[in-house]
Each structure stands twice: as structure tokens, then as C-alpha cells.
Amino acid sequence: MTETAPADRNRTQRFLFEEADIRGEIVQLGGAYREIVEIHQYAPGVSRLLGEFMAAAVLLATTLKFEGKLVLQARSQGQVPLIMAECDHRLRIRAIARGAQEATAERFDQLLAGGQLAITIDPTRGQRYQGVVPLAEQSLAHSLDAYFRQSEQLGSRFWLAADGQQAAGMLLQQLPAQLEQDNTLRARQWEHACTLAATLQTAELLQLGAADIAHRLYHEDPLRLFEPVSVTFECNCSRERTLNALASLPAAEIRELLEELGSVTMDCEFCNQQYRFDEADLSGFMQPDSPDRLH
Missing domain, CATH: 3.90.1280.10 (HSP33 redox switch-like)
Structure with missing residues (x-):
């Protein structure tokens, strides 16, 4: 039986390939997303963009191995001068678009024209790190793909969606070689996982439950699905x-x-x-x- 994602679902769920060094993460945001966008009554295009930033920030925060927070931020010469989403290791998230009161565009390249994307990792203890790349692609997901390609890290691919009511995202990420040492076979496994993920439709990402998305894409691949973890909207102001x-x-x-x-x-x-x-x-x-x- 297919599970439809409830409108108030706020959680992320991890899965692992049993026979390949690849992990996946699916985040789905309902009430937390709506609460954030309703505070400022953003235009539809800005609301959808902010939802994608929120989903991406959660996906990135799931990779943190320490206490701290991750900030995903873009500055641009477009209709949205600054947009950011912040998520900590406990998956508490907040987000904002600044200077977007007059934004009416729907397209990514108009909202964030001539922009730069920054990912800041700010540990509670230790050194702060920031990486910056141009927003040269036509979507946030493609921009994040390019960011990880340029950083020469293990392969990472993103799929993001938001419709003003719900936001969702999926991350695929290569892991260090453990199950498979042969580079040719590892590349083939990665291509297989990404090719199937590319068939995922926006409506499916927003409407299906995480377990059904994983099954829909990888029912022929042995997967281990972990328990979901809650995501909450929480501001750290005081x-x-x-x-x-x-x-x-x-x-x-x-x-x-x-x-x-x-x-x-x-x-x-x-x-x-x-x-x-x-x-x-x-x-x-x-x-x-x-x-x-x-x-």
C-alpha cells in the first residue's frame, strides 16, 4: 500500500544500499515549512525557493558529525538579494529571504541572478568553515551538485521540490570504499543509483512517503531503511x-x-x-x- 506524505510531516529518513557504498536521505517538511513562509507572506516563487533551501539545509545537516549548525545562503543581484536556511545537528531549522518584498519572478535565474552560493559549517567547538561557488546552474539542486563536484569530495546529488505547502528533498551520496574497492564498479553503482533517482517526479517527491519513494526507485536493490528523525522549526533568538x-x-x-x-x-x-x-x-x-x- 502506497503511503501519502501527510501535510504536516516534518522529518528526514535515511537509507543505505546493502551492496554498494551509497547512502540516501529523504526530507519532507510540512507544518514547519508553512510556519516559516507564513511569517513573512512571501510571493509564491520566493516561498518555493525558500522551501528548497530549507530541504537542502536539512539534507546537508544530516552529514554533520559534530555539534553545531550548517548555514546555506545565497546572495544575488536578482529579485532576492539574500536567502538563507540554517539547520543544526538536532535538525532545528529556521530560514528567511531578505529584501524579497517586491519579488514576483517564478524562475530561479531571475530570483537569484548573478548570485553566489555559500555553505557555512559552524561547529560548537572548532574552526568555522565556508565554501563558496557561483550560482551558475538553473536550480538550487544543480548548484549544489556543482558545489560538490568542485570540492572534489565523494559524489553527491540533490533533488529538491517545494509548492508553498510542502517542501521535500533527496540526497544521494557516495561513501568511502568498504563494500566495493574496484573504482570501475563503484562508478557503475553510482551511475545506476543516480539514473534511477533522476526518474523521480516532483509530485512523487512531495506527495509520497519516504519509504515509498525509496521502494519506487530501488525496489530491485537491497536497501536498509532507518527510522525517521523529526525536523522542527525553532529560532535561537532570545x-x-x-x-x-x-x-x-x-x-x-x-x-x-x-x-x-x-x-x-x-x-x-x-x-x-x-x-x-x-x-x-x-x-x-x-x-x-x-x-x-x-x-
């Missing part, structure tokens, strides 16, 4: 972080706002959480010997 951000502003500017409005209000652009600070909250940042700045 009152303390917002107050620390205010501490970097000139004291004169803070005083002016307090005199005019009686308090200072800041909104988180990711989740729309509002933080309000009055004079008592901000007085601790004032330096008596330096009235022009907060410290």
Missing part, C-alpha cells in the same frame, strides 16, 4: 541575545528612542518574536564616563 545586540548601539541613540517612545522594541526577523526593553532594562549598559555609547 531576550538576552537581543539585549546584547542593543548594547552595540550608541547610547545617544538609545536615549533618544527611550525619550520618544518610552521603550525600545526589537523584532526577530526569523520568527517575529518581539522583545521590549524599558529604561530599567537598558540603564545597566550605560557607562557614566562614556555617555555617547553603550558597552
Whole structure:
């Protein structure tokens, strides 16, 4: 019996080829995706693009072997100057498109014309790493494929889709040689897996359950399907972080706002959480010997 992906499904599921050094991952986002795009009421084309970025960020985060977060970001000269999705090792995700209020395009090359794609890995402990490539292809999936080709890592291929209500993606990735040492046979296995994955239709990726997608593509290949893992929309903003951000502003500017409005209000652009600070909250940042700045 075929399982249809529920509209509120927010999870990712891994599968392994039993006779080849290849792994797969399928992510499906429903309520978490809609909650994010509804915060800002994006145009349809931007909503779909943001859904693809969210799905891709989750897929990439499943490769993390440490505590930390991964940020997938694109800057462009198109109708969307900046778009980003962030996912941590616990698969908590948030995303935003900035400067896209007037965006009306549907096509990837119009929304992100002349852009660059950056993948930033930010471990809780250790060194931050960032890789950047041009957005030279006609989709985010193709751009990610090109990114991994240029990085000379093991083969990686992406399939992404979003329709404003649901977002989904699939990742195939080669693993270090264990089951098969012969490079010719490894290449043949990889080509076989990718060729079958290329037959996956957008509607299938969005509507079928992960187990049915894996079966639909690879029913003749022995697979091991793992238990699904939940993905959640969760912003890491807080009152303390917002107050620390205010501490970097000139004291004169803070005083002016307090005199005019009686308090200072800041909104988180990711989740729309509002933080309000009055004079008592901000007085601790004032330096008596330096009235022009907060410290």
C-alpha cells in the first residue's frame, strides 16, 4: 500500500544500499515549512525557493558529525538579494529571504541572478568553515551538485521540490570504499543509483512517503531503511541575545528612542518574536564616563 506524505510531516529518513557504498536521505517538511513562509507572506516563487533551501539545509545537516549548525545562503543581484536556511545537528531549522518584498519572478535565474552560493559549517567547538561557488546552474539542486563536484569530495546529488505547502528533498551520496574497492564498479553503482533517482517526479517527491519513494526507485536493490528523525522549526533568538545586540548601539541613540517612545522594541526577523526593553532594562549598559555609547 502506497503511503501519502501527510501535510504536516516534518522529518528526514535515511537509507543505505546493502551492496554498494551509497547512502540516501529523504526530507519532507510540512507544518514547519508553512510556519516559516507564513511569517513573512512571501510571493509564491520566493516561498518555493525558500522551501528548497530549507530541504537542502536539512539534507546537508544530516552529514554533520559534530555539534553545531550548517548555514546555506545565497546572495544575488536578482529579485532576492539574500536567502538563507540554517539547520543544526538536532535538525532545528529556521530560514528567511531578505529584501524579497517586491519579488514576483517564478524562475530561479531571475530570483537569484548573478548570485553566489555559500555553505557555512559552524561547529560548537572548532574552526568555522565556508565554501563558496557561483550560482551558475538553473536550480538550487544543480548548484549544489556543482558545489560538490568542485570540492572534489565523494559524489553527491540533490533533488529538491517545494509548492508553498510542502517542501521535500533527496540526497544521494557516495561513501568511502568498504563494500566495493574496484573504482570501475563503484562508478557503475553510482551511475545506476543516480539514473534511477533522476526518474523521480516532483509530485512523487512531495506527495509520497519516504519509504515509498525509496521502494519506487530501488525496489530491485537491497536497501536498509532507518527510522525517521523529526525536523522542527525553532529560532535561537532570545531576550538576552537581543539585549546584547542593543548594547552595540550608541547610547545617544538609545536615549533618544527611550525619550520618544518610552521603550525600545526589537523584532526577530526569523520568527517575529518581539522583545521590549524599558529604561530599567537598558540603564545597566550605560557607562557614566562614556555617555555617547553603550558597552
